[in-house]
Amino acid sequence: MRIQHEFDNRGAVERHRQLAARARRLRRQRAAEWRGDEGARQQPIEPTPRRHRDASSLSDHSRINLPFSGARAMRGRDVDPRVFSIDRVEQINFSPRRALRKLRIGSMADTAEMRSFLMTVEFIGILHYRPGSESIAGSGPAVQPEFARELAKAHEAAGFDRVLIGYSSASGDGFIAAQHAAAHTETLGFLVAHRPGVVAPTVAARKFATLDQFTGGRASVNIISGGDDHEQRRDGDYLTHDERYERTGEYIEVLKRIWTSDAAIDHAGRHYRFEDNVSSVKPVQKPHIPIYFSGSSDAAIEVGARFADVYMLWAESLAGTRDQITRIRAAASRHGRADAIRFSLSVRPILAPTEEKAWERARSILEAAKALREATTSTVAAFLRRRNDAPANTGSLRLLKVAAEGAVVDKRLWTEIASLTGASGNSTALVGTAEQVAESLLDYQAIGVDAFLIRGFDPLPDAIEYGEELIPLVRREAALRDATRSGAAAE
Numbered sequence: 001m002r003i004q005h006e007f008d009n010r011g012a013v014e015r016h017r018q019l020a021a022r023a024r025r026l027r028r029q030r031a032a033e034w035r036g037d038e039g040a041r042q043q044p045i046e047p048t049p050r051r052h053r054d055a056s057s058l059s060d061h062s063r064i065n066l067p068f069s070g071a072r073a074m075r076g077r078d079v080d081p082r083v084f085s086i087d088r089v090e091q092i093n094f095s096p097r098r099a100l101r102k103l104r105i106g107s108m109a110d111t112a113e114m115r116s117f118l119m120t121v122e123f124i125g126i127l128h129y130r131p132g133s134e135s136i137a138g139s140g141p142a143v144q145p146e147f148a149r150e151l152a153k154a155h156e157a158a159g160f161d162r163v164l165i166g167y168s169s170a171s172g173d174g175f176i177a178a179q180h181a182a183a184h185t186e187t188l189g190f191l192v193a194h195r196p197g198v199v200a201p202t203v204a205a206r207k208f209a210t211l212d213q214f215t216g217g218r219a220s221v222n223i224i225s226g227g228d229d230h231e232q233r234r235d236g237d238y239l240t241h242d243e244r245y246e247r248t249g250e251y252i253e254v255l256k257r258i259w260t261s262d263a264a265i266d267h268a269g270r271h272y273r274f275e276d277n278v279s280s281v282k283p284v285q286k287p288h289i290p291i292y293f294s295g296s297s298d299a300a301i302e303v304g305a306r307f308a309d310v311y312m313l314w315a316e317s318l319a320g321t322r323d324q325i326t327r328i329r330a331a332a333s334r335h336g337r338a339d340a341i342r343f344s345l346s347v348r349p350i351l352a353p354t355e356e357k358a359w360e361r362a363r364s365i366l367e368a369a370k371a372l373r374e375a376t377t378s379t380v381a382a383f384l385r386r387r388n389d390a391p392a393n394t395g396s397l398r399l400l401k402v403a404a405e406g407a408v409v410d411k412r413l414w415t416e417i418a419s420l421t422g423a424s425g426n427s428t429a430l431v432g433t434a435e436q437v438a439e440s441l442l443d444y445q446a447i448g449v450d451a452f453l454i455r456g457f458d459p460l461p462d463a464i465e466y467g468e469e470l471i472p473l474v475r476r477e478a479a480l481r482d483a484t485r486s487g488a489a490a491e
Helices: 002-035 086-091 096-102 112-118 145-158 174-182 201-214 229-234 241-260 298-307 318-333 355-375 379-389 394-404 416-421 434-446 459-490
Strands: 122-126 162-165 189-194 219-223 265-268 273-277 291-294 310-314 342-351 429-432 451-454
Touching: 122 459, 145 162, 145 174, 145 459, 162 174, 174 189, 174 201, 189 201, 201 219, 201 241, 219 241, 241 265, 241 291, 241 298, 291 298, 298 318, 310 318, 310 394, 318 342, 318 434, 342 355, 342 434, 342 459, 355 416, 355 429, 394 416, 429 434, 434 459, 451 459
Parallel strands: 122 162, 122 451, 162 189, 189 219, 219 291, 291 310, 310 342, 342 429, 342 451
Antiparallel strands: 265 273
16 A cells, blocks of 8 residues: 555656646746747747846837746846836736835836736735645645645746645644745745634744745735634634634734834733733834735624735625625724725636536536545545534635525636535635636626635646636736726826
8 A cells, every 4th residue: 555655646746747847838938928039839948047037128118028927027127117018918927916026116106007017916826735625635645845846836937926825723834834835936925824822923923024034025924713613622722703803803913013113012912911022033024914814704804904904705796795895894994994905805716718618627526526525534524524514604604605596606606616515615616718717807806806816626737727828817907907097097
């Protein structure tokens, strides 16, 4: 059995290497296309040495010489942002938020068009510790460093801004996973899920600030208070649901104070108490590391409205998502933060060359997921089945309510995996061609969403596939719509 397992694992690693090589070829191909090389799609492309990757034709507004990863190319020493032209939008697929952080601010005041483009949309992926999903059985060790490395590199090559590293009582350590992936990437950000109550906020503040320093400003935190009592107790947390959110508010307040204060801090709250705390390490990002937050209950919304930079939602119908955004903004307005919160939507794109083939793929994923749940006897699967009987958190209940409306809601929001799993996570999908799914994502953007957490049911090849068509399609259209609106407002 051991020999067979090692053989199977080597085969999986080789497959992942091949897929990563495909991502690298795609990156070099698009770099050549940006340079205007004839026959770039037909001829093999040799990688350009990194020290020579610069913009050599800045005076020509119709042809900017940028490589595929715009965040790296648009460092202030390489590209004068004043020569950016919206005419090049249709060829762009890079990580705009990473690019904005790398730009020198000096000449940006006169570049409203560029600023508008760069801030249009953000894409977040997920960094898994090993292959697997609801429809693919995990195999091999629970933590596979080589897989995580290749998955991170594939996300970076595909144009993702950052990847979420999830948290559960049974999974690996997100801080260490982020450090490992950061050592093999240059621009990809890391959204580390973090549960208050496990690590003291004073310690967590230093850990995140240190990660931000070592990664050059690529850290962000996804605060998860926890919606399932049983899961919380696995880590020794016995607070009630509303008490956990009350603690979360105090926790985030402490994080922000430590990140932004140069003086010693005393704190005496309901859940935490300390004296004379001084942290010598501060984040690279100012004023503090971005805080992502989620939760659909009234208790969650009250805390998120006060503290979140980005509020993360699971994909419901357009009407349901609009309702959530309205509720959260109304709560935020009571704290003077109605315009301070951005919104992220988590969804599972299922793509194919035709709509018919996309739905065939969705049905095959569903059948595989059903078979896997029936065949799996692990404690994790048993725990998920227990959640399926009676989901405890409000977000899952909302998704199940959407699923009760039908297998397909709106144009192409597919709910059957949510029904099967008890909506135990990000489990609704958008099914169709890349163009159709991009259109649906843009419908969500039109009601206030400006970040998308997308992941597939086969993590590595799906991340590569999203970078080939879906991400560039959404960014191109979103940028053109923003440019059109800006032009109309100026007239």
